[in-house]
Amino acid sequence: MGGFSVFSFQFSVFSFQFSVFSFQFSVFSFQFEKRKPIKVGKRFEKGTITPGGGNMNSPG
Known part of the structure; x- marks a missing residue:
């Protein structure tokens, strides 16, 4: 049983x-x-605002 406990x-x-x-x-x-x-x-912030880009700017 000792070997089994080690295993x-x-x-x-x-x-x-x-x-x-x-x-x-x-x-x-x-x-x-x-x-x-x-x-x-960041790329969206520099360029044109794309649909859903506002969600990426939200904190978190």
């Missing part, structure tokens, strides 16, 4: 690292997605 411990550590990795990946993808509309919004 379960390693598996729990692996699952924890995997959850942390997936969390970091979701945060990275969220920041990457949030960065794109900002660039587009």
Whole structure:
């Protein structure tokens, strides 16, 4: 039974690292997605106002 407990411990550590990795990946993808509309919004501010451009200028 001792070996089984070690295996379960390693598996729990692996699952924890995997959850942390997936969390970091979701945060990275969220920041990457949030960065794109900002660039587009600045382009719209300089150029002509397009439909829905006002929503990009709102805070948040």
